[in-house]
Amino acid sequence: MSGATMRIPRLRRKRRGPWRSKLRTVDMFATGTVGLRTRKARAAFTALGIAIGIASMVSVMGISASSRADLLAELDKLGTNLLQVRPGQTTFGDAAPLSADAPAMVRRVGPVQSATSLSQIKTTVQRNDAVDKDDQNGITTMGSEVNLPATLGATLASGRTHDEASVRLPTVVLGSVAAQRLGIDNVDDGPRILIGGEWFNVIGILDSLPLNPDIDRAALIGLESARDIFGVKALPSAIYVRTDPAQVEAVRGVLARTASPGSPNEVDVSRPSDALAARAEVDKNLQTLLLGLGGVALLVGGVGIANVMVISVLERQGEIGVRRALGATRSHIRNQFVVESTLLSLIGGVLGVAIGFGVTTVYARRQEWLVDLPMQGLVFGVAAALVIGAVAGLYPAVRAARLDPAVAVRPAA
Amino acid sequence: MSVNPVLELRDVVREYPGSPPVRAIDGVTLQISASELVAIVGPSGSGKSTLLNLIGTLDRPTSGTLLIDAVDTSELTDSALAGLRAARLGFVFQQFHLLGGMSAVDNVATGLLYRGDTKKSRRNRSVAALERVGLGHRLDHTPNKLSGGERQRVAIARALVGDPAIVLADEPTGNLDSRTSEEIVELLHGLHREGSTIVVITHDRELAARLPRQVTVRDGQIEDDERDPSNHDCTDHNGLIGATS
Numbered sequence: 001m002s003g004a005t006m007r008i009p010r011l012r013r014k015r016r017g018p019w020r021s022k023l024r025t026v027d028m029f030a031t032g033t034v035g036l037r038t039r040k041a042r043a044a045f046t047a048l049g050i051a052i053g054i055a056s057m058v059s060v061m062g063i064s065a066s067s068r069a070d071l072l073a074e075l076d077k078l079g080t081n082l083l084q085v086r087p088g089q090t091t092f093g094d095a096a097p098l099s100a101d102a103p104a105m106v107r108r109v110g111p112v113q114s115a116t117s118l119s120q121i122k123t124t125v126q127r128n129d130a131v132d133k134d135d136q137n138g139i140t141t142m143g144s145e146v147n148l149p150a151t152l153g154a155t156l157a158s159g160r161t162h163d164e165a166s167v168r169l170p171t172v173v174l175g176s177v178a179a180q181r182l183g184i185d186n187v188d189d190g191p192r193i194l195i196g197g198e199w200f201n202v203i204g205i206l207d208s209l210p211l212n213p214d215i216d217r218a219a220l221i222g223l224e225s226a227r228d229i230f231g232v233k234a235l236p237s238a239i240y241v242r243t244d245p246a247q248v249e250a251v252r253g254v255l256a257r258t259a260s261p262g263s264p265n266e267v268d269v270s271r272p273s274d275a276l277a278a279r280a281e282v283d284k285n286l287q288t289l290l291l292g293l294g295g296v297a298l299l300v301g302g303v304g305i306a307n308v309m310v311i312s313v314l315e316r317q318g319e320i321g322v323r324r325a326l327g328a329t330r331s332h333i334r335n336q337f338v339v340e341s342t343l344l345s346l347i348g349g350v351l352g353v354a355i356g357f358g359v360t361t362v363y364a365r366r367q368e369w370l371v372d373l374p375m376q377g378l379v380f381g382v383a384a385a386l387v388i389g390a391v392a393g394l395y396p397a398v399r400a401a402r403l404d405p406a407v408a409v410r411p412a413a
Numbered sequence: 414m415s416v417n418p419v420l421e422l423r424d425v426v427r428e429y430p431g432s433p434p435v436r437a438i439d440g441v442t443l444q445i446s447a448s449e450l451v452a453i454v455g456p457s458g459s460g461k462s463t464l465l466n467l468i469g470t471l472d473r474p475t476s477g478t479l480l481i482d483a484v485d486t487s488e489l490t491d492s493a494l495a496g497l498r499a500a501r502l503g504f505v506f507q508q509f510h511l512l513g514g515m516s517a518v519d520n521v522a523t524g525l526l527y528r529g530d531t532k533k534s535r536r537n538r539s540v541a542a543l544e545r546v547g548l549g550h551r552l553d554h555t556p557n558k559l560s561g562g563e564r565q566r567v568a569i570a571r572a573l574v575g576d577p578a579i580v581l582a583d584e585p586t587g588n589l590d591s592r593t594s595e596e597i598v599e600l601l602h603g604l605h606r607e608g609s610t611i612v613v614i615t616h617d618r619e620l621a622a623r624l625p626r627q628v629t630v631r632d633g634q635i636e637d638d639e640r641d642p643s644n645h646d647c648t649d650h651n652g653l654i655g656a657t658s
Contacts, residue, residue: 014493015489015493017488017490017496019499019500019501021492023529034512038514318508318510322506323523324495324498325498325504326499327499327526328527330492330495332495332527404472405471406472409471410462
C-alpha cells in the first residue's frame with residue numbers, strides 16, 4: 001500500500017488567524033445593560049428579591065448596632081468607674097456583714113474619688129397609718145450618707161437631697177420606684193410618710209438610677225437619724241465607690257482586702273455597669289437568627305436571579321446567535337450575561353442597603369435610640385450583591401456562551 | 414472575473430451524526446469572487462441552510478476546506494472565527510433579528526461592536542450605512558416602529574456597515590410581501606453595483622433568476638451553476654441607489 005494515500009490526522013494546533021474579535025470594556029458593560037433596559041419590569045422584580053434579602057440583613061445589623069450604640073452611650077454617661085462592695089458569705093454559707101469601718105477604709109484607697117455606703121434598716125414604710133403595715137410594696141429603708149447623689153451621679157426629680165442638717169432630722173429622700181409606689185410625684189405640698197411608725201418629711205425624689213435599681217426602690221434616710229430615731233447602728237449593706245477611670249481594675253483588685261482585711265473572700269466586689277454592658281451582648285442569639293433569615297431571603301433572591309437569567313437565555317437565543325454572527329466570541333456572550341446578572345443584583349443590593357438604612361433610622365428614632373448606620377452593612381450589602389449576582393449568572397451565562405450559533409440564529413419555529 | 418476568490422469551498426462535506434449519518438452537504442466545490450451577486454437556490458431540505466452556516470463559519474465542515482480571503486477556516490480557533498465574522502462577514506436573516514428596544518442606528522452599530530471601534534465611529538458609520546439603504550430618515554426609530562421592509566433594510570445596513578468581504582442573506586425576502594420584496598431585491602442589486610459581494614440563500618427560483626449567478630443545490634450537492642450574461646453587471650460601479658424607497 002502506498003503511504004501517500006494514507007490520511008494523517010491533523011495534530012496541529014488551531015491558529016488565531018489574521019482577524020481579532022474585540023469588545024471594548026465600556027461596551028462590555030453597556031451590552032450587559034441591554035437586557036435590563038429592554039425588560040424593565042422583570043428586572044425590577046428580580047432585583048427586588050435581592051433587595052429584600054439585603055434590606056433585612058442590613059436592618060438587623062443597623063438596629064442592633066443602634067441599640068448597642070445607645071447602650072454604650074448610656075454607659076458612657078453613667079460611667080464605668082463605679083464599683084460596688086457588698087457583704088458576701090463565709091465559707092460555711094453564713095452572711096458575713098461588712099464592718100462599720102469599711103466605708104472609711106475604702107475612702108483611703110488612693111484612686112478612689114468618693115465612696116458612699118448604704119445600710120439596710122429592717123423597718124416598715126407606710127404612706128399613712130391607714131395602710132397595712134405588711135404591705136411594703138417592695139420598698140426598703142436605707143440609711144444613707146450625704147454624698148450619695150454625688151457619688152452615684154443621681155439627679156433629683158423633685159425637691160432636694162439630704163444635707164448635713166436634714167440628715168439628722170426625720171426626713172426621707174425616695175427612689176423613683178418607691179415614690180411612684182407610694183403615690184408621691186413631687187414634694188411641693190410637703191408629703192409625709194410613716195417609717196417604722198414615725199412620720200418622716202419627704203424632701204426629695206430621685207430620678208431613676210439605671211446602675212442602682214435597688215436605690216430606685218429605697219426610702220433613704222440619714223444614717224444619723226436611723227441611729228437617733230430607731231436606735232440601731234446599721235452595718236453597711238453596700239458601698240458604692242467612684243474611682244479614677246484609669247484605675248478601675250486596680251481599685252477593684254484591692255477593694256475586698258480593704259473593706260475586710262481579715263476575710264477578703266467574704267466580700268463581693270462588682271461593677272454594676274458590667275450588667276448593662278452584658279445587655280449589649282445579650283441579643284446576639286436573636287441577631288444571629290434574624291441574620292440567618294435575611295441570609296435565606298438573600299439566597300432565594302439569588303436563585304430568583306439565576307432562574308430569570310436561565311429563562312432570559314432561552315428567550316434570547318436569537319439575539320445570542322446574531323451576536324455570534326456579528327463576531328462575538330463565547331467569552332463576549334458569557335460576560336454579557338454575567339454582567340447583566342451582576343448589575344441586576346447590584347441594583348437590588350444598593351436598593352436593599354437604602355431600605356435597610358431607612359428601616360434602621362425609623363426604628364431607632366421610634367425607640368429614641370442613637371441612629372448608627374453600620375458602614376460594614378453598606379460594604380456587606382454591595383459585596384454580597386456582587387458575589388450573588390456573579391454566581392447566579394455564571395451558569396446561565398455559560399449556557400448562553402455554549403449555544404451553537406448555527407442553531408441560535410434559527411430558533412425552533 | 415477576479416482571479417482570487419473571496420470564498421472557496423473545496424470538496425466540503427457536512428455530516429450529522431446518527432445511524433446512518435446524514436450528509437447534509439456532500440462534496441461541494443464552489444468559488445465566489447469579489448463583487449459577485451450569487452443566489453444559492455434549492456428546495457427546503459436541499460442543504461442550502463447548512464451551506465449558509467458553513468460559509469458563515471457558524472458551523473464547521475466535517476471534511477473538506479473552506480477558505481475565506483484565502484485563509485483556511487478549519488485551522489482557526491472558535492474565537493478566531495468570531496474575529497473573522499466580525500471583520501469579513503455580514504449576515505442578513507429572514508427573521509431580521511434586530512434587537513428590540515434599540516434604535517435603528519444602535520442596531521446597525523452592533524455590526525461594529527465586536528471590532529472594538531469607538532462608539533462615535535460606530536455611530537457615524539451606522540448613519541452612513543442607513544443612508545445607503547435609504548433609511549436616513551429613520552435613524553432613531555426602534556424596530557417595532559418600522560415596517561417589515563424597513564426592518565430588513567436596517568438588517569442589511571447592519572450587515573454592510575463593517576465593509577465585509579461577503580454579505581450572506583438568508584431568505585432576505587422570506588417574511589416580506591411581494592412589493593417590499595421587490596424593493597429589497599432592488600437594494601441588493603444596487604449594493605452589488607457599488608461593489609459588494611452578496612450571497613443570497615433562497616428557495617425562491619423567481620428571486621434567484623433575477624440575480625446574475627445561480628447556484629442550484631439539491632441533496633447536498635451542486636446541481637447547476639449558471640451565469641446569466643444579461644444580468645452580469647458587476648463591472649458597473651457607478652449606480653448609486655440613494656433613496657430607493
